Amino acid sequence: MNTTTDQNKNRIVPIIMMIALFGMIAFVTNLAAPMGLVLKQQFGVSNFLGLLGNAANFIAYFVMGIPGGILLQRVGYKKTALIAIVVGFVGVFVQFLSGHSPESAAFVVYLLGAFIAGFSMCLLNIVVNPMLNTLGGGGNKGNQLIQVGGSFNSLMATFTPAFVGILIGEAASARISDVFPVMYIAMAVFAVVFFVLLAVNIPEPHVAKTKESMGSLMSGALKFRHFILGAIAIFVYVGVEVGTPYIMQYWLTDIPSVGATIAGFVAGTYWFLMLIGRLVGASLGSKISSKTMLSTLSVVGLILVCAAIFSPTTNEVALPVLQRSAAGALSFGLAQVPINALFIVLVGLCTSIMWGSIFNLAVEGLGKYTPAASGIFMTMVCGGGILPALQGGIADSVGYIASYWVIIAGLAYLLFYGLVGSKVTKRAPESEI
Numbered sequence: 001m002n003t004t005t006d007q008n009k010n011r012i013v014p015i016i017m018m019i020a021l022f023g024m025i026a027f028v029t030n031l032a033a034p035m036g037l038v039l040k041q042q043f044g045v046s047n048f049l050g051l052l053g054n055a056a057n058f059i060a061y062f063v064m065g066i067p068g069g070i071l072l073q074r075v076g077y078k079k080t081a082l083i084a085i086v087v088g089f090v091g092v093f094v095q096f097l098s099g100h101s102p103e104s105a106a107f108v109v110y111l112l113g114a115f116i117a118g119f120s121m122c123l124l125n126i127v128v129n130p131m132l133n134t135l136g137g138g139g140n141k142g143n144q145l146i147q148v149g150g151s152f153n154s155l156m157a158t159f160t161p162a163f164v165g166i167l168i169g170e171a172a173s174a175r176i177s178d179v180f181p182v183m184y185i186a187m188a189v190f191a192v193v194f195f196v197l198l199a200v201n202i203p204e205p206h207v208a209k210t211k212e213s214m215g216s217l218m219s220g221a222l223k224f225r226h227f228i229l230g231a232i233a234i235f236v237y238v239g240v241e242v243g244t245p246y247i248m249q250y251w252l253t254d255i256p257s258v259g260a261t262i263a264g265f266v267a268g269t270y271w272f273l274m275l276i277g278r279l280v281g282a283s284l285g286s287k288i289s290s291k292t293m294l295s296t297l298s299v300v301g302l303i304l305v306c307a308a309i310f311s312p313t314t315n316e317v318a319l320p321v322l323q324r325s326a327a328g329a330l331s332f333g334l335a336q337v338p339i340n341a342l343f344i345v346l347v348g349l350c351t352s353i354m355w356g357s358i359f360n361l362a363v364e365g366l367g368k369y370t371p372a373a374s375g376i377f378m379t380m381v382c383g384g385g386i387l388p389a390l391q392g393g394i395a396d397s398v399g400y401i402a403s404y405w406v407i408i409a410g411l412a413y414l415l416f417y418g419l420v421g422s423k424v425t426k427r428a429p430e431s432e433i
Contacts, residue, residue, distance in 0.1 A: 014131070014201070017193075017202070018127070028092065028120070033388065036250070037260060046392075047393070054114070054388060065376060072126055073217070078202035089191065092186045095117065100177075106176060126378050132146045133363065157275075158269075158275060161249060161271070162267070163181075165261045165267075217369050217371070226364070229417055233414055236387070236410045240301075242388045243388035245267045248270075252337060270345045281353035293353050294353070295415060301350035305408055313401065314338075318337075321335045364427075
């Protein structure tokens with residue numbers, strides 16, 4: 001009894017640190033897409049080019065996913081997390097420098113900073129997800145703990161686009177320097193978390209159990225059909241998660257009666273609803289299977305996006321938002337936005353539990369292959385940059401609302417994975433778990 005109690009106490013601080021890092025992932029990642037609005041205004045570029053910063057951030061996952069898994073195996077969870085934090089600080093600092101760069105170089109410098117920051121986010125994801133799953137004991141309990149971490153992730157994601165919207169206001173000439181306060185916060189938090197994590201003992205579960213090469217472990221992970229389909233599902237899911245609110249934010253910003261401040265707050269509401277959904281998911285995670293959660297909410301998401309596509313944009317609804325008066329003063333109240341935006345925002349309740357559910361389903365029964373699988377998994381997070389850029393390009397050609405057929409296709413695949421693709425047809429032998 002005492003041994004179990006001590007083990008549980010020893011897990012508290014690592015769990016808190018993993019949840020804090022989950023928040024940093026959201027804070028830095030969700031700066032990339034709203035920054036596209038600044039890039040569009042400062043450099044006069046299209047939606048597609050404005051989303052290149054977001055693409056650079058996520059494509060870094062494709063580059064770093066597998067090397068990150070190798071790094072995790074060689075140096076462990078704690079050192080990998082510390083390296084990720086340092087890289088993240090550097091990435092945000094380079095973005096900060098882009099605000100001081102000559103106009104001819106600023107765009108490229110910003111993209112470089114977003115790319116470096118993406119390396120950090122990839123490494124943090126490689127550490128956080130398997131650690132929370134392991135600290136929770138795997139299965140539904142592991143999923144429940146990931147949902148708790150995801151709740152804090154959503155809280156930070158709610159804050160970022162709303163804050164960017166406030167900073168750039170309704171000006172038609174927003175610049176990178178306008179969002180320096182967000183970058184100051186990110187760098188400060190990275191610095192604090194680095195020194196706290198340095199003093200915390202982080203368990204090294206799977207890393208300590210195997211001395212096999214990462215190549216062998218990755219080959220082993222790829223023998224599991226449900227994992228391969230799950231990796232594709234995460235590519236699609238992150239694209240849906242990012243594209244859904246931020247293409248809407250771009251659309252609303254272009255509507256004169258709405259503007260950047262309201263649009264940023266509406267996009268933030270999407271992430272707030274993800275927070276609500278994750279809190280509910282955390283409370284129900286041990287009672288409802290990941291398969292049921294993913295399948296059910298994929299259907300609901302499909303219904304909501306179809307409603308957004310087919311509803312007339314002339315129909316409006318009042319949403320509680322922070323808005324800016326003609327004199328520039330900020331106030332909280334109701335603002336009229338197209339009803340399509342309401343349906344899109346509600347999709348946040350659906351996407352809220354999908355990350356934890358997909359991850360949990362994909363690594364089920366992988367045992368010692370889990371760290372390698374996590375590395376492969378992270379390469380597929382690049383979907384968060386590729387699909388929104390694709391959707392942005394479609395929006396440039398045929399309009400914002402029509403671009404949501406990309407989201408429909410993504411949700412349809414997630415429904416397939418929940419119903420069929422996630423079925424576990426084989427497990428690692430007991431000796432390998």
